[in-house]
Amino acid sequence: MWQELREELVPQGVEVLTVALDSGGAEAAGPFIDAANPRHPSLIDATHRLDELLGINNVPMGVWIDEQGTLVRPPEIAHPGTSVLRDMLAEHGVPQDAPPLLLETLAEAAKIRVDPERYGAALRDWARRGGESPYALSPDEVVERSRPRPPELSEAAAHFELGVHLRAEGDVDAAREHFRAAHRLDPGNWTYKRQAWSLEDPLQGPTEYYEGDWLKDVRASGAEHYYPRPDL
Amino acid sequence: MILTAPEIDPGAFAEHTGWEIKPEGACKADRCVPLPGAPEEGPVPAALLAEPLGMALVHDAPRALWALGPESGGRALLSAQMPELELPDRHGRPFSLGSLRGTRVVMVAWASW
Numbered sequence: 039m040w041q042e043l044r045e046e047l048v049p050q051g052v053e054v055l056t057v058a059l060d061s062g063g064a065e066a067a068g069p070f071i072d073a074a075n076p077r078h079p080s081l082i083d084a085t086h087r088l089d090e091l092l093g094i095n096n097v098p099m100g101v102w103i104d105e106q107g108t109l110v111r112p113p114e115i116a117h118p119g120t121s122v123l124r125d126m127l128a129e130h131g132v133p134q135d136a137p138p139l140l141l142e143t144l145a146e147a148a149k150i151r152v153d154p155e156r157y158g159a160a161l162r163d164w165a166r167r168g169g170e171s172p173y174a175l176s177p178d179e180v181v182e183r184s185r186p187r188p189p190e191l192s193e194a195a196a197h198f199e200l201g202v203h204l205r206a207e208g209d210v211d212a213a214r215e216h217f218r219a220a221h222r223l224d225p226g227n228w229t230y231k232r233q234a235w236s237l238e239d240p241l242q243g244p245t246e247y248y249e250g251d252w253l254k255d256v257r258a259s260g261a262e263h264y265y266p267r268p269d270l
Numbered sequence: 271m272i273l274t275a276p277e278i279d280p281g282a283f284a285e286h287t288g289w290e291i292k293p294e295g296a297c298k299a300d301r302c303v304p305l306p307g308a309p310e311e312g313p314v315p316a317a318l319l320a321e322p323l324g325m326a327l328v329h330d331a332p333r334a335l336w337a338l339g340p341e342s343g344g345r346a347l348l349s350a351q352m353p354e355l356e357l358p359d360r361h362g363r364p365f366s367l368g369s370l371r372g373t374r375v376v377m378v379a380w381a382s383w
Binding site: 112 | 271272288324325326327328330332333335337338339340341342343344345346347348349350351352353355357358359360361362365367368370371372373374375376377378379380381382383
């Protein structure tokens with residue numbers, strides 16, 4: 039998806055850079071990168087540095103950076119073109135012989151609202167017009183539109199980082215304690231939740247270790263709120 | 271930022287958080303926060319940085335680890351300057367985000383999960 043768009047953007051002076059937020063590092067993200075075989079830089083952030091530095095709390099989220107290294111858009115949901123999952127479901131429907139949890143998860147995922155055409159159009163406008171694009175924000179607007187960070191979110195980030203660190207060290211139980219604390223302190227952070235859940239179950243279903251799971255939490259918050267509409 | 275002792279090397283702190291420790295305090299972008307009681311050189315007690323900067327200091331006593339969260343009390347971004355960061359590609363080769371300076375970039379975070 040990004041690969042195709044990149045070929046269109048590069049001649050206009052915009053490079054694509056993708057970063058996988060994956061505590062499993064190359065082992066987890068590598069096969070996906072190999073399959074996509076991107077020509078653009080494709081990096082791996084195994085300790086979720088971007089979450090903390092920019093306030094990223096879901097994926098996919100994107101930022102736009104100008105030639106001077108200044109952000110002209112803060113982190114926001116970034117679907118550039120079509121939605122792969124949505125297109126697959128529209129074309130093939132939900133496979134009826136799939137496990138019940140997968141069926142329910144796909145049905146819920148289909149309710150998630152994305153607006154790829156709008157985001158793609160804004161990105162193309164910026165590629166064409168640069169700083170003259172109305173979608174390129176001033177530094178003050180970028181800061182103002184970034185996520186609020188009250189003290190409990192700093193505490194959540196510290197717990198999440200300990201969780202990732204301890205998991206990498208092999209102390210799985212201790213990691214779960216810190217992941218649970220991060221989830222409690224920053225309940226709207228899908229990155230913290232999904233990273234931890236996925237380490238127990240690829241479908242992010244219910245486990246004895248966490249109060250929430252993908253289906254339960256998406257239903258509780260409403261699928262329509264899963265991806266906040268970019269303020270374009 | 272993971273710590274194995276409740277003190278921080280100023281160089282490592284600057285590299286990880288972008289906050290530089292100067293005589294006038296901890297400084298990032300156009301903001302300087304006084305650090306009363308901070309030593310003029312050498313490691314700084316984590317607690318001396320945590321409170322003035324709104325950084326949570328979480329202690330995991332059984333594992334003798336500390337983690338210092340990011341600054342809080344405002345927005346996730348203190349300035350619109352993209353922080354310096356080096357990350358590996360899938361073969362472990364380091365890539366500096368700053369190497370793309372001079373080109374516009376759309377950076378997208380995704381995940382395998």
